[in-house]
Amino acid sequence: MNSRILIVGQPTEIRETLRNALQAPEWELREEPDAQAALDLVHEYSPQVILAAVDMLDVTSFLEQLRSTREAPVVVLITPPGSRERAIQELRAGAHDYILMPLAPEELRYRVSCAVERKRTLDAILLQLTQAEKMASLGRLVAGVAHELNTPIAAIYSNSDVLSRSVRRLMGLVSDLPPSAEKREIQAVLEVLSNTSEVDCIACERVIDVVRNLKTFARLDEAERKAVDIHEGLDSTLRLVECQFKSNVHVSKDYGELPPIECYPNQLNEVFMNLLVNASEAIEGQGIIKIRTRREGDSVVITIADTGKGILAADLAKIFDPGFTTKGPGVGTGLGLSIVYKIIQAHGGTIEADSTMGKGTTFTITLPLAASQRATSVPVPEPQPHGG
């Protein structure tokens, strides 16, 4: 990916020096002599880095205005000899770095690539923060919806069962009557009622399944945090889901030596379950699911890889979004991976997906060995409607 760099400053010779020093395929350059025009250009061009010659009237206000843009590029000041003091002041005002003239091309390139790197890091952090924030507010919304749906669906579910029982009772009573046209008609009506209530029951079970997922998503249930053997969790989850697997799915395990991990075991099991079910669903013909665990320094790395159909590159960025599914209505809820994401995040870990169309998909989970600050504070559920 190219880095976009914007050069701002009046003196043509400075711009030219910069342009010449930064001739490289990975850098895309634009120039703008005027500071005000440069600010407008930022929106259109969204540069990662701005190189600003400090001949501008008011660098401080330029920096300030830049900071309030959505793109918030990283600024490196090009400073005339002898103005180190001033440059340092501008650093306080929000510039990332300064380069004293005369420019040494090697140094310039190095400093610019540092600035680009910094911008990348900042963007990544910002993305994570917004994602976390989105997840948190979504959690509250979902908890509310799940709570509102729970009682009505409970009533309907029970009622459809009561209806079935009542119809069965009536059928029993009617069957004792002597044969007649009325009897046949009553029996036909009861048959209709019986079929209807049966369908209602099945339909309810589907809604209940979704509501249960929503509840888990919103709350992450609060069983205790303890140090456990991850392999036990993997094995028990595997046993649970294996019976759903088609016979064409083969599971291979490659477990490393792991110390006990501080975690919410049932939550991690939920993670394994979602990943394993997804993996098996991705396998169409014959396929393998590989589970691998390793200790790597202060972390544990768990990979679940399948030889399934893979994920489109364009979809890869969306799979952790709540509601994203390619499985079609009534099949996928698109909640599985968003729950997985939340749980891993709450444990202070990371999860990444890597996929090749037609070859398969690998999910890599990294969990810190030591209880992280986050993990101890996050899963405490905020006071929420309970029961009802």
Place this chain on the structure above:
Amino acid sequence: MPETGTVERSTLGSQEYRGLVVVDDEEIVLTSLRSLIAIATDCRIDCYTEPKQALESIRRNGADLVIADYSMPEMDGMEFLSCVRDFDPEITRVLLTGYADKDSAIKAINQVALFHYVEKPWDNDQLLLIIRNGLERRLLLKQVREKISRLDDAHAEVKEMQMKLLKAFL
């Protein structure tokens, strides 16, 4: 086809009043449970949306098994069930909740000596089984209590006879 989960009055001592009391602030839950109990059991059932009224009724008429919703505006299910327990610990107590939350389940079981914990949406067969077992527990407790008191009586009688015998010989 045999109906699973049917609560037969005969198994519960037919001479007795077998009453369920259900409290939930949502009328639709009460209506559903009322219909279920009517079609699948021969228990009596009284339903209340107000925990306070339910308590009054229990104090007046007694009850064998009480089902309470966890979250209710005026008095939550735990508080309600602990009042029921204070009144008569032999009444079987069941809590209904919206979430399968193991921590509060354990807390509830310890705090109010809960008999069972049912998550909404509940499964009718499962609920009926819980009700049957809960009523059986109630009946057993009662029988044990009666036996003990009869034993006590017998014991007292023996003592009295002993005294009389002693007196006769002294």
